Amino acid sequence: MTLFPTYQRNDLRPVHGEGAWLWDEAGKKYLDFTSGLGVCNLGHVHPRVKEAVKEQLDRLWHVSNLFQIPLQEEVSERLAQASGLPFTFFCNSGAEANEAALKLARRYGRERKGLAKPEVVTFQSSFHGRTLATLTATGQIKVKEGFAPLPEGFRRLPYNDVSALEAGLTDTTAAVLLELIQGEGGVHPADPPFLRRLEELCREREILLMVDEVQTGMGRTGSLFAFQEAGIQPDVITLAKGLGNGIPVGAMLGRSGLEAHFGPGSHGSTFGGNPVAMAAAKAVLREWMETDLPVRVKETARHLAVLLHERVAGLPFVREVRGQGWMWGVELDRPVAPLLSLLQEQGVLALVAGPRVLRLLPPLVTGVAEVELAVTRMEEAWLLLEEVGGDESVSRV
Ligand SMILES: Cc1ncc(COP(=O)(O)O)c(C=O)c1O
Known part of the structure; x- marks a missing residue:
């Protein structure tokens, strides 16, 4: 190890990106709802x-x-x-x-x-x-x-x-x-x-x-x-x-x-x-x-907001869903790290904002189908979280 250990790094090694997607060394693909920490707003390799x-x-x-x-x-x-x-x-x-x-x-x-x-x-x-x-x-x-x-x-x-x-x-x-x-x-x-x-x-x-x-x-x-x-x-x-x-x-x-x-x-x-x-x-x-990007960004963001309120806000352990546009926080009643790990296994990358808040910063060009897929994957991850009851040892992130 020759790097200063200033970052708490995840094991994932992304090697390729396109739009809202990232691929790891083994060829597994992930919906990147981190945008490289809110950077690749127009998607990877625009x-x-x-x-x-x-x-x-x-x-x-x-x-x-x-x-x-x-x-x-x-x-x-x-x-x-x-x-x-x-x-x-x-x-x-x-x-x-x-x-x-x-x-x-x-x-x-x-x-x-x-x-x-x-x-x-x-x-x-x-x-x-x-x-x-x-x-x-x-x-x-x-x-x-x-x-x-x-x-x-x-x-x-x-x-x-x-x-x-x-x-x-x-x-x-x-x-x-x-x-x-x-x-x-x-x-x-x-x-x-x-x-x-x-x-x-x-x-x-x-x-x-x-x-x-x-x-x-x-x-x-x-x-x-x-x-x-x-x-x-x-x-x-x-x-x-x-x-x-x-x-x-x-x-x-x-x-x-x-x-x-x-x-x-x-x-x-x-x-x-x-x-x-x-x-x-x-x-x-x-x-x-x-281009018509400003219009598209608003339209799909509205869809994301609706899905988060309709399908995520009511999931177990969720206290609040808050945010705007393409910047969302899902506050849990317990540590969020195990959920992040389960989400990654389901093929969605997300962030934290403090110990109990899941933070979503998807690329603004994420399509409607991709937004729906991400929410479905979240529901699946939540089911798994319910099984482990928020056990922090599950977290590999
Ligand atoms: C609101 C805000 N200001 C400043 C910064 C610092 O930016 P940088 O890491 O590019 O120095 C960040 C980084 O996350 C941020 O979110």
């Missing part, structure tokens, strides 16, 4: 993205950000058109996109609000990444253990608590960073009244409203961005995962006026906005903007 990347590989792989990179402008123009946020900073991952947002928030707090120690408010159970600043922003103790001393300037509030919000946003708050559905934290959606009040307070007090769309973005919740479903207008959003459909790329998008706080020398990334990553992101956005 033909249009593949062709765009291949073409770019023949032309130019990398130049530094000291030169003009027209593909970055094309992608940022498309992102601006889709989001209403005209400025983009490109990076390589979700943590880096959030890191950029946190740095921008501090510059904004100092330069616009005159704060000596600008503070960023985040929420309990949130997840924003694994760098020192983003794990500090994250509202989960497990990601912080052993990493002190952590950076200052963060305040965490309970999620969906309007009174705590009203009391917790102070004169030193520069920005609020939140997920509109907490993914890693258990698939918990933000309440609409909480979001409305948050937006109102941010506007009144000139606090930046920053939405972490790393997991919810790129169609995961049914629209291209979750903020569009929620009916709010953020000042900043962060993206990664689905933006390159498997080619690493991240982005921070911001409203007009914020470019003044992120001038030359303020931030950078050697690989950020690399031409190959940009070719992938452009192909992904063309799929969203030039």
Whole structure:
């Protein structure tokens, strides 16, 4: 073993992928309801993205950000058109996109609000990444253990608590960073009244409203961005995962006026906005903007929602089914690990979000027949779970 053992890995060794399917070394096929952790939203080895990347590989792989990179402008123009946020900073991952947002928030707090120690408010159970600043922003103790001393300037509030919000946003708050559905934290959606009040307070007090769309973005919740479903207008959003459909790329998008706080020398990334990553992101956005994908994504997602409520919500041990679009959590009254293992045996790959929540992040291109097959396989796995009574020793995941 020569890898740092940072991941608790499953024994499965996928060797081939196509659409919503993965194949292992023995040729067994699986419906991949993980999308590589919410990344391959358009399915594995998407033909249009593949062709765009291949073409770019023949032309130019990398130049530094000291030169003009027209593909970055094309992608940022498309992102601006889709989001209403005209400025983009490109990076390589979700943590880096959030890191950029946190740095921008501090510059904004100092330069616009005159704060000596600008503070960023985040929420309990949130997840924003694994760098020192983003794990500090994250509202989960497990990601912080052993990493002190952590950076200052963060305040965490309970999620969906309007009174705590009203009391917790102070004169030193520069920005609020939140997920509109907490993914890693258990698939918990933000309440609409909480979001409305948050937006109102941010506007009144000139606090930046920053939405972490790393997991919810790129169609995961049914629209291209979750903020569009929620009916709010953020000042900043962060993206990664689905933006390159498997080619690493991240982005921070911001409203007009914020470019003044992120001038030359303020931030950078050697690989950020690399031409190959940009070719992938452009192909992904063309799929969203030039095909009937948005319609199909919504239609099949509605079918998935109906099946989950009709056929999964009533299964034994299920406490609640919650989520939106292609992002679902099934909360059990017991540990979920044995179920995950049984599901895998039935040919469906899923995730956890905490010890008792089964998380489903299928590719958004999963067809109706595949959605139905996955739900049938789930019912079968539940039958087996009933037989073992949730015995944790069954878990091989
Ligand atoms: C909401 C959210 N933000 C940030 C991240 C971190 O992204 P990355 O692993 O690409 O750094 C994740 C990853 O799961 C996430 O779900």
